Amino acid sequence: MDEKKEMTIEESFAALDDMVKKLESDKISLEESFRLYEEGMKLVKDVSGRIELVEKKMQIIAGNGETEDFE
Amino acid sequence: MSASVYTVGQINRYIRGMFSQDILLSSVRVRGEVSNCKYHTSGHIFFSLKDATGTINCIMFAGNRRGMDFRMADGDKVIADGSIEVYERDGRYQLYAKKISREGAGELYERFVRLKKELAEMGMFDPRYKKPVPKYAKRIGIVTAPTGAAIRDIQNIAGRRNPYVELILYPALVQGEGAKESIVRGIEILDRAGVEVIIVGRGGGSIEDLWAFNEEVVAQAIFDCETPIISAVGHETDITIADYVADLRAPTPSAAAELAVFDFRAFKDALDRYRTALRRGPETKLNHLKMQLRLRQTKLAMRSPESAVREKRRMLLDAEDALCEALAGKILLLKARTDNTGRRLADGMTKALYRDKLRLHGLIGRLKGLNPMDRLSQGFSFVTDEDGNAFTSVKSAHEGDVLTIFVSDGKVRAEIREVIDHG
Numbered sequence: 132m133d134e135k136k137e138m139t140i141e142e143s144f145a146a147l148d149d150m151v152k153k154l155e156s157d158k159i160s161l162e163e164s165f166r167l168y169e170e171g172m173k174l175v176k177d178v179s180g181r182i183e184l185v186e187k188k189m190q191i192i193a194g195n196g197e198t199e200d201f202e
Numbered sequence: 203m204s205a206s207v208y209t210v211g212q213i214n215r216y217i218r219g220m221f222s223q224d225i226l227l228s229s230v231r232v233r234g235e236v237s238n239c240k241y242h243t244s245g246h247i248f249f250s251l252k253d254a255t256g257t258i259n260c261i262m263f264a265g266n267r268r269g270m271d272f273r274m275a276d277g278d279k280v281i282a283d284g285s286i287e288v289y290e291r292d293g294r295y296q297l298y299a300k301k302i303s304r305e306g307a308g309e310l311y312e313r314f315v316r317l318k319k320e321l322a323e324m325g326m327f328d329p330r331y332k333k334p335v336p337k338y339a340k341r342i343g344i345v346t347a348p349t350g351a352a353i354r355d356i357q358n359i360a361g362r363r364n365p366y367v368e369l370i371l372y373p374a375l376v377q378g379e380g381a382k383e384s385i386v387r388g389i390e391i392l393d394r395a396g397v398e399v400i401i402v403g404r405g406g407g408s409i410e411d412l413w414a415f416n417e418e419v420v421a422q423a424i425f426d427c428e429t430p431i432i433s434a435v436g437h438e439t440d441i442t443i444a445d446y447v448a449d450l451r452a453p454t455p456s457a458a459a460e461l462a463v464f465d466f467r468a469f470k471d472a473l474d475r476y477r478t479a480l481r482r483g484p485e486t487k488l489n490h491l492k493m494q495l496r497l498r499q500t501k502l503a504m505r506s507p508e509s510a511v512r513e514k515r516r517m518l519l520d521a522e523d524a525l526c527e528a529l530a531g532k533i534l535l536l537k538a539r540t541d542n543t544g545r546r547l548a549d550g551m552t553k554a555l556y557r558d559k560l561r562l563h564g565l566i567g568r569l570k571g572l573n574p575m576d577r578l579s580q581g582f583s584f585v586t587d588e589d590g591n592a593f594t595s596v597k598s599a600h601e602g603d604v605l606t607i608f609v610s611d612g613k614v615r616a617e618i619r620e621v622i623d624h625g
Contacts (some may be wrong), residue, residue, distance in 0.1 A: 139625065144609060151480065154483025168480050172477065182466070194387065196395060
């Protein structure tokens with residue numbers, strides 16, 4: 132699961148959907164359910180960490196590619 | 203020098219023949235301003251076209267009017283397609299129009315239709331070239347004017363949905379001279395700036411105002427852009443070439459912002475839901491296992507010797523309870539009966555007392571009737587002699603004796619003047 136770091140937010144959500152579905156099935160063992168839980172929580176934390184909670188100002192980009200604050 | 207003389211008809215017919223052999227005149231496009239425009243009841247349109255230098259009479263037959271999507275009026279600038287022919291009766295030439303289109307808007311529209319068809323044939327609108335617009339973009343490029351409604355709307359909506367995304371504006375010229383080049387440059391620069399999606403657009407305006415978004419170079423730049431592009435030109439009803447080429451068309455700049463900027467609250471809610479669902483997984487499993495364990499414990503416990511003794515003890519306790527209950531019931535019954543007797547006794551006494559009370563009231567009433575003072579108030583008085591004895595007979599009365607007369611509110615002392623004996 133090394134590619135986890137590469138996953139986009141959408142892919143992470145898809146992976147989480149998959150885990151939840153597995154968790155909800157009867158066939159899963161207790162050990163497996165704990166493993167999925169741990170893995171899922173890590174993924175949730177990872178995804179929420181992707182959103183940098185810093186309010187962003189609008190930037191203005193000039194012809195040469197340089198940016199500065201707008202307004 | 204010819205001596206031949208021709209009739210008017212011959213001359214006109216000759217000239218008509220000359221006109222009809224002329225290749226240019228048989229199919230010509232004439233630009234001019236409409237004047238003297240009359241829609242005849244027959245459906246034909248009679249009008250003139252003029253410019254600064256002159257005038258030409260025109261007619262459009264009813265049969266050619268199909269496909270004409272506007273009503274011509276004086277002052278309209280139009281382009282008439284048709285032929286120039288001679289009308290023999292009047293000896294005049296005129297333009298027989300087969301098609302009339304409005305110059306300006308009409309011409310632009312035709313260019314639009316032509317370019318749209320061309321680009322469609324090139325496959326530039328093909329869905330297979332459309333790139334998906336990422337749902338969780340964190341850096342969003344915008345190509346629009348730095349002033350105006352579009353950028354304000356986008357900023358407002360982005361701020362409301364998610365203040366954590368980064369908006370990068372390329373301040374473009376969106377109408378007039380240089381607009382298409384400016385838009386193309388904006389797309390190219392933002393494509394290299396590493397944004398995840400680009401909004402290209404502007405607010406509403408006339409077809410001329412929006413025209414830059416119908417230019418082939420702009421369409422090409424959108425098509426070539428590696429980053430997904432959302433087009434957002436004008437209002438819902440304005441559809442430009444850029445809209446057809448873009449990966450996603452938003453009806454307005456506000457709608458584009460909603461498509462590009464993911465809703466942070468929805469994102470947070472989704473994460474919370476996953477947390478809950480994940481936690482519930484092992485919990486449910488554990489609870490299920492615990493329940494199964496408890497069930498087996500109970501079954502086992504029921505079969506132990508201890509349990510048998512406990513069972514007997516329970517039965518004993520139950521019997522004791524039943525006994526106690528029965529006894530208590532009996533006592534209650536007895537008590538109720540005793541209470542009843544007592545109540546009847548008390549009732550008898552109350553009745554006797556009531557009877558006596560009534561009798562007493564009667565006596566008081568009667569006594570009241572005997573009160574002498576009551577009589578006095580009715581005009582009678584009570585008279586005593588000087589010793590206070592009731593004065594009842596003339597036999598004991600002498601002239602000069604003093605009597606006391608009691609009336610209701612006091613007494614008077616009176617002297618006897620005369621004694622008259624009726625006896």
